[in-house]
Amino acid sequence: MRFNKKSKIINQIFGFPPPKFLRMPAVGITISDHSIKVMEFLRSGNHLEIGRYGDIPIQEHVMISGDIKDRKKLKNILLSVKEKFGINFIYASVPEEKAYLFKLELPKEAINNIRESIEFQLEEFVPISSKEAIFDYEIITEKNDNGKIEANVSVISEKYINDYLGIFQEAGMIPISFEIEAQALKRAVVPSGDSGTYMIIDIGRTRTGISIVSEGFLRYTSTVSLGGDSLITAIQKQMGVSFEEADKIKQKFGFIKNEKNTELYKSLTITMSALEEEINKRYSYWSERSENVNKNRKKIQKIILCGGNANIPGFKEYLSLRIKTPVEVANIWANAFSFDDYIPEISFNYSSGYASVVGLVLGEMY
Ligand SMILES: Nc1ncnc2c1ncn2[C@@H]1O[C@H](COP(=O)(O)OP(=O)(O)OP(=O)(O)O)[C@@H](O)[C@H]1O
Ligand SMILES: [Mg+2]
Numbered sequence: 001m002r003f004n005k006k007s008k009i010i011n012q013i014f015g016f017p018p019p020k021f022l023r024m025p026a027v028g029i030t031i032s033d034h035s036i037k038v039m040e041f042l043r044s045g046n047h048l049e050i051g052r053y054g055d056i057p058i059q060e061h062v063m064i065s066g067d068i069k070d071r072k073k074l075k076n077i078l079l080s081v082k083e084k085f086g087i088n089f090i091y092a093s094v095p096e097e098k099a100y101l102f103k104l105e106l107p108k109e110a111i112n113n114i115r116e117s118i119e120f121q122l123e124e125f126v127p128i129s130s131k132e133a134i135f136d137y138e139i140i141t142e143k144n145d146n147g148k149i150e151a152n153v154s155v156i157s158e159k160y161i162n163d164y165l166g167i168f169q170e171a172g173m174i175p176i177s178f179e180i181e182a183q184a185l186k187r188a189v190v191p192s193g194d195s196g197t198y199m200i201i202d203i204g205r206t207r208t209g210i211s212i213v214s215e216g217f218l219r220y221t222s223t224v225s226l227g228g229d230s231l232i233t234a235i236q237k238q239m240g241v242s243f244e245e246a247d248k249i250k251q252k253f254g255f256i257k258n259e260k261n262t263e264l265y266k267s268l269t270i271t272m273s274a275l276e277e278e279i280n281k282r283y284s285y286w287s288e289r290s291e292n293v294n295k296n297r298k299k300i301q302k303i304i305l306c307g308g309n310a311n312i313p314g315f316k317e318y319l320s321l322r323i324k325t326p327v328e329v330a331n332i333w334a335n336a337f338s339f340d341d342y343i344p345e346i347s348f349n350y351s352s353g354y355a356s357v358v359g360l361v362l363g364e365m366y
Helices: 008-014 071-085 108-125 157-169 181-189 227-241 243-252 258-292 315-323 350-366
Strands: 027-031 037-044 047-057 091-093 099-106 134-143 149-157 173-182 197-203 208-214 217-226 302-304 327-329
Touching: 027 071, 027 181, 037 071, 037 350, 047 071, 047 350, 071 157, 091 149, 091 181, 091 258, 091 315, 091 350, 099 108, 099 217, 108 134, 108 149, 108 243, 149 157, 149 173, 149 181, 149 217, 157 173, 157 302, 173 350, 181 197, 181 208, 181 302, 181 315, 181 350, 197 258, 227 243, 227 258, 258 315, 302 315, 302 350, 315 327
Parallel strands: 027 091, 091 173, 197 302, 302 327
Antiparallel strands: 027 037, 037 047, 099 149, 134 149, 197 208, 208 217
């Protein structure tokens, strides 16, 4: 599901039919509160290889929970990205905090005018008027047990997209499409054709995205304002070192327990407990509903970790023990290439933060 040339805003810019440049190479860009990630794929035989890529830091207070707080600074960072990578056309993401995702049942007669039927009901589900909203949908099933059409709908405010469009354009880049970050993430971390039920946890610096995917569809998304930086702060306090030094310690020792670091281990587990609770809450809610309310709902088979902090040593084992579910770190390249064909220069341990931008571009490559 993406807000692209079919959606009204992009229509206004491009008009129809889509001009030739839409077929020109474009690069994926995600903007989070703390970084801009850039990724391009190039075709090589029957697999993809990485083209231009980068991870550009954003200073504090420029972006807060996906809102642009310092337009001038963000524009300058985007200008430097444009200059460094020579990017003209982009696929961009929208943080899930800014989007609404819901499942809708429609009578089977709606099959010929699904868009209108959804638009008609939009305001019952989201706190923005349908005039101010841009939405897209995907059909989950054309006939469920009640004989109805089931659709996944994602909605975003037109104003928000306009804001982003404006700043990209001011920096000389033209967005071809926008996609909700969790949708893109799913495309990168769940192998294509895999119909399992998974919880995807994207642990960044100060935010963690928690989503659930089942039978290939995104069923749930949420964001928690906690991330790996709280562990860095805990290490800083415990050991009296700088933020940078504490980050290195986190990356080197993390949740590996030994006789020398019992105090540090204890403080990291205490710090992590708030996030753990948020994960558990969502996990239990999904599981209880699959047992009691909706028997068709599949149980979560495993947790897939991504985001820069997915590779904290010992963390996946720790989380698996706490949530009592298998946990694995995503191979974010699984749908792009196999390591038999191509070895990327970004090492596996440092690739996890690129998950959503990889998914964004993959959506345009197939
Ligand atoms: N191998 C690694 N082991 C542990 N931590 C790592 C590793 N590689 C990167 N990180 C951590 O990942 C963090 C960056 O993660 P990510 O790129 O997902 O954040 P972000 O998306 O910019 O943040 P947010 O989503 O909060 O805005 C850094 O703080 C860094 O400490
Ligand atoms: Mg992030």
